[in-house]
Amino acid sequence: MIITILFYLLTFAILFAIVYTLYKSIWYAVKWIVFRTNLSALTKDGVKITWHRKPIQMVFRQKGQFDLTIDTRRNTYHIAILTSISTHSRWNVMKGKTHYYFEVRRPKKIFYNVNVHSGNNSEMSYDYLKEERFSLSQLALEENKPSRENEKKILLVYPPPKNLTYTDHQVNYLKSGSAVCGYEVFYLKALLNEIC
Amino acid sequence: MKKRSTEFLTYLLKPILIYAVGALVCHFLSAWFSLNLAQIVIYHKWQYTTVPASVQMWTRILLIYPISFGVSLITIWTLLQKLIPTFYFTTEDNKTYKYIAMAIILPGELVRYIVCLSSMGSLLGSGRFSVISSNWFNQLWWALASKSEFLLSQGKSSLIGGLIFTLCYIAYLLLYLFIVLKMFRYLWKVSQWEAEDLGSQTPNKIKRNF
Numbered sequence: 348m349i350i351t352i353l354f355y356l357l358t359f360a361i362l363f364a365i366v367y368t369l370y371k372s373i374w375y376a377v378k379w380i381v382f383r384t385n386l387s388a389l390t391k392d393g394v395k396i397t398w399h400r401k402p403i404q405m406v407f408r409q410k411g412q413f414d415l416t417i418d419t420r421r422n423t424y425h426i427a428i429l430t431s432i433s434t435h436s437r438w439n440v441m442k443g444k445t446h447y448y449f450e451v452r453r454p455k456k457i458f459y460n461v462n463v464h465s466g467n468n469s470e471m472s473y474d475y476l477k478e479e480r481f482s483l484s485q486l487a488l489e490e491n492k493p494s495r496e497n498e499k500k501i502l503l504v505y506p507p508p509k510n511l512t513y514t515d516h517q518v519n520y521l522k523s524g525s526a527v528c529g530y531e532v533f534y535l536k537a538l539l540n541e542i543c
Numbered sequence: 544m545k546k547r548s549t550e551f552l553t554y555l556l557k558p559i560l561i562y563a564v565g566a567l568v569c570h571f572l573s574a575w576f577s578l579n580l581a582q583i584v585i586y587h588k589w590q591y592t593t594v595p596a597s598v599q600m601w602t603r604i605l606l607i608y609p610i611s612f613g614v615s616l617i618t619i620w621t622l623l624q625k626l627i628p629t630f631y632f633t634t635e636d637n638k639t640y641k642y643i644a645m646a647i648i649l650p651g652e653l654v655r656y657i658v659c660l661s662s663m664g665s666l667l668g669s670g671r672f673s674v675i676s677s678n679w680f681n682q683l684w685w686a687l688a689s690k691s692e693f694l695l696s697q698g699k700s701s702l703i704g705g706l707i708f709t710l711c712y713i714a715y716l717l718l719y720l721f722i723v724l725k726m727f728r729y730l731w732k733v734s735q736w737e738a739e740d741l742g743s744q745t746p747n748k749i750k751r752n753f
Contacts, residue, residue, distance in 0.1 A: 358580055361613075443740035443741045444740050445740055446736075446740055448736065448741065483736065485736065
């Protein structure tokens with residue numbers, strides 16, 4: 348009896364996992380289409396967009412390399428896209444001894460559903476202790492400044508995650524406009540506002 | 544010499560044994576699970592009659608092989624996640640991880656292959672402990688036998704059937720090994736970054752580092 352119940356539970360879990368991954372991948376593809384249409388709408392206003400990498404390369408190859416440049420009449424933006432399929436999670440940009448890293452941390456909400464943020468000591472807060480790593484990848488960020496004044500280096504975060512943080516020794520929250528390694532961090536809406 | 548042998552025992556034989564046992568367990572588990580699932584979901588309709596050949600084929604292609612493949616990959620992923628950070632050691636050569644991965648993975652896969660080939664179609668009369676089950680093997684065997692009666696009379700058909708099975712199985716294993724090596728490479732890189740660059744920032748600390 349117990350074995351049959353366990354077996355049915357397992358089957359439903361696996362079927363759910365299959366359906367959920369299908370749904371997620373379709374959702375992610377739609378997100379990329381929306382991203383592309385949002386940017387291509389800018390070209391009507393005389394903005395030049397040049398793509399350096401394909402979407403598959405943006406997702407699977409090393410992050411932090413410049414994926415596209417946007418030329419407006421005033422400024423040129425070199426954009427590196429920071430992306431992951433998991434958005435109900437904390438995205439963390441870390442500084443190591445030699446390189447920068449991009450980490451996606453998912454909350455383990457099935458077992459510990461903790462929403463209360465614990466005061467000043469955010470490093471040891473319950474939110475972060477009940478997390479597990481989804482992925483870790485090295486970022487190819489260049490620390491040197493752009494050669495001209497009207498050029499900007501931008502780290503575009505898309506699709507927006509639940510939390511975005513930066514750590515070298517303690518946790519700092521990142522918002523649109525804050526800087527990491529000479530790159531300005533932007534969400535898509537803020538970037539579109541900046542350009543227009 | 545003594546030190547070397549103990550190092551071999553602790554740092555290479557242990558993961559080899561863990562991987563071999565893990566691979567066998569996940570193999571049996573996934574084969575049993577997917578076959579039972581197919582029986583419940585689709586074979587239920589033809590419980591006391593013979594199942595049509597097309598239904599057999601499509602259940603295998605859509606249900607049994609993908610699910611068994613997925614289940615075994617997920618179990619190996621969780622196994623490697625525990626295994627690699629504990630047995631990771633720093634090297635200057637970037638290709639070393641490949642040799643270590645092959646040393647850890649291949650013996651286990653060899654054991655799995657031998658067990659599969661020896662248990663093919665014999666256990667419970669359905670080959671439920673091999674990923675390529677006996678019905679498919681029998682179909683291939685009969686197709687061959689009807690085409691080449693000469694070989695059948697010579698008594699070589701079982702050999703050819705076995706050869707076809709091994710070829711199919713080797714193709715399956717190559718795909719499996721490709722994916723597992725990709726996993727190994729990712730986890731090895733992560734443990735390298737944690738040991739050499741990130742240091743105290745990582746929550747999962749590395750136990751041994753020499």
